[in-house]
Amino acid sequence: MTKDIDYYMALPYTVEYRHVTDDQKYPEGYYYGGIVELDGCKTDGETVEEFLAELELLKRDYIEFKLEFGDPIPEPR
Numbered sequence: 001m002t003k004d005i006d007y008y009m010a011l012p013y014t015v016e017y018r019h020v021t022d023d024q025k026y027p028e029g030y031y032y033g034g035i036v037e038l039d040g041c042k043t044d045g046e047t048v049e050e051f052l053a054e055l056e057l058l059k060r061d062y063i064e065f066k067l068e069f070g071d072p073i074p075e076p077r
Helices: 006-008 048-069
Strands: 015-020 028-036 042-044
Touching: 006 048, 015 048, 028 048, 042 048
Parallel strands: none
Antiparallel strands: 015 028, 028 042
């Protein structure tokens, strides 16, 4: 089995996020979090849907970068 971008994108990584309400820029609050197993793979969004969409793009970029340079990519716990 080739561990390519499709392989890693399909894995069930652990997503953790929280609703932040103490920010003057976003009076309604925003969502912040990331993928536990992918160090530094964190983002935010005004809605849960926006946050998750942005996180999916970031996950793809993260994995593509790691594959390009031959770096190890952690798999879900």
